[in-house]
Amino acid sequence: MLFEVRQIVRRYGQRTALDGVSFDVAPGEVVGVLGANGAGKTTLMRVLAAYLQPESGDVVFDGRSVFADKVGYYGVLGYLPERCPLYDDMRVGDYLAFRGRLRGLGWRRTARRVKDVAAACGLNEVIRRPVGALSAGFRRRVGLADAILAQPKVLLLDDPFAGLDLAHGQALRQTVAAMSVRSAVILTGHDVAGMAEICTRFLVLRDGRLVTARRATGCDTGVLVRTLSRAVAGLDTDEVSVAAQGGGG
């Protein structure tokens, strides 16, 4: 396994945001994490990104704890946070170049990669525009371009398709699917049908616990969407035992 999440517990004061979450991700997998608002998706992504330290449990990448060598882990990580924070004062091209150089890509490779990701994420028309002048959809695309800039081995995308129109959402899903060839991808969201197009597996969080793990391949999409939607809404609890036994799906 490329990525192992072992019994993660994370609390905010008295509230338990993540309660013993465990799962594995293999290279080439695209794992979708679903859950209602406040279920713990963003906290899980922040822990997986080693931005938040869990109270107990561990996240292991390639056999090593990500918290033991965070800088090394960040070198192979692409991360799009939920709020998609960007420097509004910079132009899109300058921002991506800055992020590339911050990741140690060097001038030439940065320039080449900026060109590639701008084309992949449909940013060519706004490449000289200030980030602060972009619409929410374009901002998210810039955030995604930043996440895939250094061709990461682990790609964490927190609600990447929020605020995108149908055409751009479809295009970005294809970009993410293409990235899964070389990366383990974990993404969160609410659009079950859209995520079903690219995810190979789904995890459902409820109140910080992993309640459902289900493979997305080889089953009818309509049935899958209905089942997952019921699980997210808390109407379907018959797969709790599956998750408790290791979340393999």
Added chain:
Amino acid sequence: MTGAGVLFQREARAAFASVSFYVQAAAFLAASGWSLVDALRRGEGGFVLVPALWVGSVAFWLPFLSALTTMRSFSAERASGTLETLLTAPISESQVVWGKFQSAFLMGFTGLALAGLAPTVLLPWLSPRLADGIAAWPLVAGIVTLMIQLALWTAVGIFFSLACEQQAAAAACSLFVCLVVPLAVEAAAGAWFPGVSLAAAGFPAAGWAADAASGLLALAPVVCYGAAARGFLFLTTLLLEARQIRTG
């Protein structure tokens, strides 16, 4: 180039492209210029060297400039959420702090360099008689002393920009530590040890800088200021690591 260097470039470009920096620098130049003119008037016929008067007049306003230039460093990143993307880039916390410090120091140094035009360009032009007595070395010693002080004020400002969520609170805390605390310590020392003559110094840091510009160089303050600056940068790095854990 290191991550700190890349971050320094970004921060410096953003700072020099913003109007607020020029407003802050203009206010600093106006305040320090007014202090210099006032000091020259009061010191007319005395034996205090012009470089010492200039250094003393600038030193008092330097904490204000550094408080203003550093207050956005981390608090703006926290408010916009970019701290999350910055801290998940392959760059250590100490490099983030160092990059921020370098850019804020450059801004403060730019203000200082512009203020240096007063004794080197303006005074010789406006009052050649006064400028006759200005030697280069006292001025250089004074500027180096001010740079060491600026490093400490900048480190303090960077620390509070991370510790405080509000920019105004960061600036206020920075000014409290850089101005109020030294003045309070000096007042307390003067009250408890009347035999120790502290009355002439005014703002303690200004006294040391003025001494350096008069040829009275001392190593102890250099070590103290340098160590304190280093200490605040270290504390900022620790706080950044802790903040990373607590941010929710």
